[in-house]
Amino acid sequence: MTIDDTGTRGSAHEIKRYGELFAGRTRGMTSSAMRDLMAVTAQPGVISLAGGLPDTTTFPAEDFAALMARVAVDSSAAALQYGPTEGMDAVQRAIVQVMAAEGMRVEPDDILVTTGGQQVIDLVCRAFLDPGDVVVAEGPTYPGAVPCFTSYQADVVQIEMDDEGMRVDLLEATLARLAAEGRTPKFIYTIPSFQNPAGVTMSLPRRRELVRIAAERELVILEDNPYGLLRYEGESLPTLHSLDGGRYVIYLGTFSKILSAGLRLGWASAPRPILEKLNLGKQAADLCSSSLTQHFVAAYFEQRDWRAYLDRLRDLYRRRRDVMLDALAEYFPAEASWTHPRGGLFIWARLPDYIDTSDLLARALREQVAFVPGRAAYLDGRGGSEMRLNFSGVADEDIREGVRRIGKVVDEQVALYGTLTGVEPARRRSSAAPAATADEGQAHVLPLRRGAGRESR
């Protein structure tokens, strides 16, 4: 659209006029200063441990070429056409296989193919939320869900986690408190396995408890499970969906982490009345997900061994996780602690309270390294001394070097604080101690406060 006759870019003066027209829900929570800071992390030369990218370089280019050629020859017209909103049969059948690999039994009809797992979050918000409705989430929660919740003007209540995942006891207390206020959450959003960002996994007893609570109170759970198959050690745990039999659980899956994020294909499996609402929402959002990439997935599952590729990814990510854990043990001071994820893509580190990781990021960027400051994973201002580190999308040597540089600036701040207060820095640990993600003592759930960026300039 041309809005300015002088050429390439819309005149800023014109754009200002639109500002008056934007809906209140477009005012995000993230501060403009924070957005500016994150924008600098994408500069060339910066080792970014801030991403969440799968490593797509491992996918064999010849396979990609052969499969796409096959799609072009066999299904050209259909691949270039609209498809059904619920997705292609063959893709639904592939999803049935993937879910079966985690012990879930579903029928193709129980599945809605979506444009990435992210769309499921959006569709669920669209179907369930009126402004001010309560959503329960983990604290910290997936930073990418935050703009979605805020854009539907949800009141997000975050439940603290420990190394067994969401504190279900705190959940019950919170539900009771909300009930006393006459409020019922519309859904509980959780990533039970290898949580993004905390890297922790909900224990089996907690999973059973959560499912019991949902059934007793007739609450819906949105189970976001992008990483369940990326387990690097230990036994797999049943999903909430399999424990509950799919009665109160909306299950979110994705091809992004087991095949390719560029396909933009995910799915929802949900009780039929919910699935119908999600389908209606999807019709409004995009009619259907890409036929082209669905044909690719169908061909891939028919002609290649998806489990073999998954094994390669697991080997790669396990190694990178270990590189990062070793680097953290070597370069982070004893005052820091971090999670020891048994799968997934992220490690969550906690620094002493007196270090603010948003400010630390500004310092770290001068050393050409980036991470996600913890506040991005909370809606209530918590997480100030925490950070998310990604190991899946970064080469081994960059992981080591990146952690070394962050360790250096953390050391600097620990030493400075010591100078200011007379507190001696602790002695460096000799080996990595697995650490809890949350202080047992400071349990609390804080309601979301909404606000929007102040223009600082």
Added chain:
Amino acid sequence: MRVAVLQGGSSLERPVSLRSGARVEDALARLGHEVLAIDVGPDLVARLQADPPDVAFVALHGRGGEDGTVQELLELLGVPYTASGPGACIRCMDKVVAKHALRDAGIPTPDFFSFSQAAFADLGAARALPEIGARLDFPLVVKPAGQGSALGIKFARGAADVPSALVAAFSYDTKVLLERYVDGRDLAVSVLDGPGGPQALPVVEAIPEGEDFYDFEARYAIGRTRFVCPAALPAAVAARAQELALATWRTLGCAGFARVDLMLEGSELFVIEANAIPGLTDTSLLPLAAEAAGIRFDDLVARVLELALARSAAAAL
């Protein structure tokens, strides 16, 4: 005329700078100039040497662009450029230097102390921290000396908050400022130079709105703000704010344009800081104030450009 618009760079204010630059480019194109957009990086000097523009419009904010670094290079290369020269940029960017200059000139600014990292490392300054509480009443605002946006600004309610606030501020600079917190109305006066000398534009007031603010940092980080121009102030107060802005401009030696931020506490005005290259985006305060004075954005850009050329011509005499 060939006008290079210097923007972007690697400072933390890069995104704002790109928005300022884009808007300036649009205006220059409408004014009939040939626009050369330059995202400032390691090839800046090579580009300016290979293809010298007639004049450079500096739309950079923050470290590197607003602190005199780029201005010094432009002087050396003989490229005329907009707004303040290196000296004024250095004085504005470094809040400690600016506040000392203001205080020496008798311009009211909140009481303060500043520390360098070296003072703590080499001179045992930590032992002097308790003195601060005795000399300035809490709460205090702790700021990095040279950070243009809200990043790194902390609020210390009491002595216990000071060390972590200092650690945060030192993330951005080797020098920090501890300043008495002025609880009042947030004002900004932009100054625009012209043939008849610098002119103070109408006062803008930033009014936080909507939610209640649970703390100072949140107010700066996520508060929603409404800007009113001209601010609803008694005429005498508005005139005094403009007078202080002009005094600040003269004291720091600004040129072209600048923005002076003030606080109004009761009936008393305090100058907080001056910005040598204020934002020029669609939501920025200088363009807003200019518009309130009947100066359209294109005219603002044209005037600043003319001043740059006139200054360079005068220097060549």
